[in-house]
Amino acid sequence: MAKVVAVTGNEAVANALRQVNPDVCGIYPITPQTDMMQRYASYISNGKVDTEAVLVESEHSSMSACIGASAAGGRVVTATSSQGLALMWEMLHIASGDRLPIIMPVVNRALSAPLNIHGDHSDAMGARDTGWIQIWSENGQEAYDNTIQAFKIGEHMDIRLPVMVCMDGFIISHSIERLEYLEDAEVKNFVGEFKNLYPLLDLDKPKSYGPLILTDLYHEYKRAQHEVMLKTKDVVLEVAKDFEKMSGRKYGLFESYRLEDADIGLVILNSAAGTSKDVIDEFRAGGIKAGLLKPRLFRPFPYEEVAEALKNTKAVCVMDRADSFGGYGPLFMEVSSALYQLKNRPALINKIYGLGGRDYLPSHAELVLNELKEIADGGKIKIFKEYIGVRE
């Protein structure tokens, strides 16, 4: 039986971790994630979990400790945000290159400078190429559900990759929402016993992690890593199906919202998708065929499926809460790559919104949808990439 609760995103994810009860947790505070690991530390102190906490002096050390614990043969978690994720950078590559299924909630926050603690996607987008699976979450429920599913995806014997579960800082991490918790036993049964691949602590079978591999084999190892990412999509869908059976909540590679017959569409990640859906309903009520695509799996990116979902639209705006200065927004680049393979593709524009936690308002979505309507009706694209909600 599901239990209905009113909790914050951080609280929900901390509870998901408690229900999984991992072996080791690297802990270092950083806003807005701090509250999640603080709650988890309470579970440890109160004997609610068997997890060994490793209290470290930086996120670089936290990820290093996680890598060691995971290679040793444990089920391992940590959590971070912003500068913390940035400081982990070199270790993120090692975790994925060593194929260690570490699970890490990332509470998305802007990067310094200027210093800012609020929600945007610059941190996780910066970790796009680190070889981690990335799953994005619109609200607390999705963050909770995705965290539980992440274990089954990353630890799958065909995958063995680390997973980031992303949710918006403060907007989700610190807001109280209505959520449905699964029973402890259900979660335990769902994630199952942790299975090892090459545990260092199996002393009868000595092995080494992290060898020097030069021109003779490095290229082959990276090719193999790419292959695993290609397999990940199927595993994500398989795990989602099992999860739906247990919870009744359906997940895919992305969410399509009123997209089937849409002329115009938004592509938008995380919490801002919720705001946009309300505005799309208003446009639909006004007879305008608007829809939305909210990516869930960002790495690996489901190019063919996204192209398929958007192929009948006339104009699409990809909304980015991060920027690649001097380039397009990171999500735009992916969607653009996906659509290029189509013979007939929609007109595509890019808006940058909500950096450093700047509010994303329904009026912003209205503005964008009206512009898309004009383009779909035969108007010209005035500007390909534009900041919205910005003071002139």
Next chain:
Amino acid sequence: MKQKGWRDLPAGSVVLEGGSAVKFKTGSWRAFRPVWKEENCIHCLFCWVYCPDMAVKVKDGKRAEFDYDFCKGCGICELECPGKKGKKAIVMVEEGK
């Protein structure tokens, strides 16, 4: 030896055996070669202890010849060697001389 293709590799470049460094000969990096002068050797085995690789061999508890396949010429053995009566049992000689 036929090189492995990407499908044949263990996940995460994990080396699935112990002592595999024996197969990877690194002696060709060397610019200076340590030479053992047996007459000055007191068999303290400091060189064996300090060698960062496995270039110093021991036989029946006594110092034996260098295994140059694994010696990178770092010179730690020469530095640590106490020698006999002020004369070192290990001296570094430039390769090619």
